[in-house]
Amino acid sequence: MELDMNNIPQHIAIILDGNGRWAKSHGKPRFFGHREGARNIATVCKAASELGVKALTVYCFSTENWKRPEAEVNYLMTMPVKYYKKYKAKILEAGYKIRFAGRRNVIPKPLLAVMEEVERETASNEGFTLTICFDYGSYEELTTATKHIASLVAEGKLTVDEITPSLIESNLYTAGLPKLDLLIRTSGEQRISNFLLWQLGYAELYFTDTYWPDFHKEELIKAIYDFQHRNRRFGGLKEAK
Ligand code: IPE
Ligand code: IPE
Ligand code: MG
Numbered sequence: 001m002e003l004d005m006n007n008i009p010q011h012i013a014i015i016l017d018g019n020g021r022w023a024k025s026h027g028k029p030r031f032f033g034h035r036e037g038a039r040n041i042a043t044v045c046k047a048a049s050e051l052g053v054k055a056l057t058v059y060c061f062s063t064e065n066w067k068r069p070e071a072e073v074n075y076l077m078t079m080p081v082k083y084y085k086k087y088k089a090k091i092l093e094a095g096y097k098i099r100f101a102g103r104r105n106v107i108p109k110p111l112l113a114v115m116e117e118v119e120r121e122t123a124s125n126e127g128f129t130l131t132i133c134f135d136y137g138s139y140e141e142l143t144t145a146t147k148h149i150a151s152l153v154a155e156g157k158l159t160v161d162e163i164t165p166s167l168i169e170s171n172l173y174t175a176g177l178p179k180l181d182l183l184i185r186t187s188g189e190q191r192i193s194n195f196l197l198w199q200l201g202y203a204e205l206y207f208t209d210t211y212w213p214d215f216h217k218e219e220l221i222k223a224i225y226d227f228q229h230r231n232r233r234f235g236g237l238k239e240a241k
Helices: 019-025 030-051 070-093 109-122 138-154 165-170 217-228
Strands: 011-015 055-062 097-101 129-136 182-185 204-207
Touching: 019 030, 030 055, 030 070, 030 129, 030 217, 070 109, 097 109, 129 138, 138 165, 182 217, 204 217
Parallel strands: 011 055, 011 182, 055 129, 097 129, 182 204
Antiparallel strands: none
């Protein structure tokens, strides 16, 4: 599968789904899939950056995932802390800028401390940005942005006519990232589950049955290959390739 290196999507987002089912298919408890899924983020980051992708945004915990059993939620709030302690040197060595998107006020303190440390340590890195969406939901993102803009208007710092799409964009967690080109969802589900509703405006969508822990470089290449054979018109007209 030969990729056109002049047409690599700049920004890819992934709904990394299927950790639980992957674990089940291996006769293991769900948390086993989450651990393997976390490891796979590193694998796919490496592949994406090698292919020339500039930004990768991954959906790891939604504002709705708090509904899961307490033991699973606890695992998802503590495993990343252990993961960071274990792989800190490797994570920092990779040279990516790592940021988190989502609410910060409900996340347990030890995890929040790690998130802030990672952001601080990688803030001046350039070239490849990994955005980890954690306690993220589009409804929350758009509500928070709306409240902020409304308060600026109420304080007389902004007029209603100054509210433009780019102003809205600058109030989202993804501000400053390249436009989203491609959304991938693993595990066979074909829905958005409250992810990047605004940013998806003109992204191409790609669904695969592969469970997230099995989605490696070859699968990413397949998704990009598919993307390169889409006819992106953005509402205009363009000859079919
Ligand atoms: C995705 O895997 C990771 C999270 C949402 C935390 P799931 O945990 O949703 O796995 P399935 O969909 O139950 O297999
Ligand atoms: C979406 O997956 C959220 C993340 C991958 C973090 P879910 O497994 O929570 O989504 P639904 O419940 O199948 O829509
Ligand atoms: Mg799921």
